[in-house]
Amino acid sequence: MEVTTRLTWNDEKRLQKQLGNVSLSLLYKSSVHGFGLRDMVQRCSHQGSTVTMIYLKTNIIGVFMLGNYPTLSKYFEEPHYSFCFLFRSKDNITGTDTFLLNMAPEIADNQLMYRLSDETFFSLCPNNKTLYLLRSVKKKLGLFEGRTMDPFIYGECEVFRVEGVKDGLSHIKRIMNVTQHRDRLLEELRAYKPYEDLVSKVHILLLGPVGSGKSSFFNSVKSVFHGRVTRQAIVGSDITSITEQYRTYSVKDGIGGKSLPFMLCDSMGLDETERIGLCMDDIPHILKGCMPDRYQFNPHKPITPQHSAFITSPSLKDRIHCVAYVLDINSINSLSSKMVAKFKQVHKEVLNCGIAHVALLTKVKNYNEVLQDNFLNMNRSMTSQSQVMQISKMLDIPIRNILMVENYASEFELDPVKDVLILSALKQMLRAADDILEDLPLAETGKLVPFCPS
Template sequence: MAVTTRLTWNEEKTLQKLLGNVSLSLLYKSSVHECSIEDMLNKCNHQGSTITVTYFPNYIVGAFLLGNYPQKGEYCRNQNSSFYFSLKTNKTETTTFFNVKPEIVSEKLEFYSSNDIIFSLIPHKSQVFIHPSLKIPLGIKGLNSTNYLECEVFRVEGIKNNKGYIRRITGVAQFRNKLLSELRAYTPCTDLVSEINILLLGPVGSGKSSFFNSVKSVFRGHVTRQAAVGSDVTSITELYRMYSIQDEKDGKSLPFTLCDTMGLDEKGGVGLCMDDIPHIFKGCVPDRYHFRPQQPITSRHPTFITSPSLKDRIHCVAYVLDINCIDSLSFEMVAKFKQVQKIVLNYGVPQVALLTKVKNYHGVLQEDFLNMNNSMTSQSQIMKIQAMLKIPISNILMVENYAPEWEQDPLKDVLILSALRQMLRAADDYLDDLPPGITDEVAGMSQINMCD
């Protein structure tokens, strides 16, 4: 009979993603094999990099070890890269990185860091010891029992045998969780609005709807495709959609809205009507309004919002562009962007550029993953966008959306969340620059009258 893991499908996928989408092969299971250090070593020796997993009622705690298990009685002089993880029943996970020395001592597998034992596995007693310095970053301070329900060891297949690689991918996971926490706690900088409205503008097929789907996927914990996407020559999006995002963690709506529009087209009378854009910025266009390229919305439309306030307006605009098509943008399309920018500048709304379909985004692991602009694409592409749109380089953002994939990637999540964070910061700067003492209604009306 085949030996199967206690991990759920989602838990196994989480561990695979932590290590860069590797494969896991079960080597040892304490409830099936003998519970002694010798039996564990017989199954796990000379197997390369491994993950050792221990199960508790509300937690899964384990350790990754780069390289082979230590031999019994052999002192391991060289430090090996390792990280420790905890998975909780509410699907959250935390990781922390240590350089450790693994040793087999008195029927125990012990991991030393700076001469302190930080993690110790005692198979014949079904116990683990976890140092308090490890419990705190893993979020398992409440884990008081040392007796585990089960222990399993997996061989990790497809891992790069490189200490720097392990440090970087675990750093990506930690930074992803930090960004998630920051955005979950975000509130607009002023009481004038409770939500930030971000408008996505760009050519047909540039990835506007896909970006919304990607943001929603990160906060939902799985890939979702609420907004229809496609690669037709005409726009798939025909409705104006104001998408809110619900957080999987508590089910609450997050304080920002992504506003998806019909694609811009270089031809006249096709795609998003330019006369609709001022009404969108002013907050006059309702959710689910059906765009008509040759017939812009007017105040006579039955759903036209006649008295919008600041909370209805657009607070940041993101020009969405396929990074692979920047060199082939037609003169007509560039001219259309210039026309849009004149409208945007009249309203004083902050602008960012969102470059999508960055296929070499994994190259960021070769450098500091925080230095995304330098790592993922040539400076020439960024400079072309900067010259065309006159946007600060810090506001030129890059992502690879979730399109054909069904599984999440921590590095994609980092890029998506970083782009969203920069959009919200730009919107905060705009709101913070409003005149002191202004009210929601006055701010809304003054901005409407600016271009009427």
């Protein structure tokens, strides 16, 4: 009889992604092979790196071991590193919290344990289906099942052989650090509030050529907050703009969650040819908050105050607070003089309106090289340095305001490294908007800003 895992197909794919695109082979399932420690160890010893999944009532605890399982005969003396993580299959999120167990596992008293001096951090006792975690480990993983000092009673335990782990410990530490940093960014953005609550939502306008990744960036942001890849905004690779309406997209914190305090405003693509793509005369109306959601763009004619949905007296909350110039990093060196001239024209209008601005470079294939190990700064790899300098010079934008992402396009699963870049870019946009809100004259922070034709 074939033994199958309790993990769903999606859960298993997420687990593989969590461990770095590895392959998994089920070695042991307690309900099939026996709940005894000997049953487990005999099937899992000398199998190389493994991940042990312990199914609690509402959570799954995972422990990755780099190297072989300890044996029943002796203490496991070779260098060994593990990390413990919380696998939230219910919320479609994995690795929301991790805890490095930089110590050797041992088997004693019918338990698989991690101990430092006299303190036991982790103890699994298959014979009575209990899991003990030190209080600090419980807190780190965000576990609140049962009383603080009580062991957990689990219903199932599975052990998988993990194949394809790259670069040993350094790779595992990097995965863990990326995941932790992504989760910190998520919490920070969930707690974000616009400066002095001057507006309820910051409006970020995405402007760029056809196919640069504007709609894909919104989809990517939404995907990270939903914990799965989503594709609400229509994207494509046509030579003409797929986006034909002005859209103001809100982002919810998970499916059915609360709306987050920012909106991403998607526009028609810029085109170097006149009367194709976004009409340049529409841009001031968008920036000043006169453009209604779902307005159908007309490349030949801009919106006018006579339009039935035209916002004639936009307030501060209606205006654009940050503009992101979205550019495919691979096409920067081939931008035509006409397209560069259009960007400069747009940038002049943005500066005249006193609006924050950043450049967002998309389709960064070497995105794994972009992040520094400490994640405090973005590292400009040699392959992207010339493009960054070119955009900085072209639009007179400080290098610190030039951001890099790799959007979700054809993928089906999230990548924590991509998530970090996407969330970091969003964070910088909100910071830029806050700087502008802080610098507004008092007269503009509480009064209506009447429409003024350019």
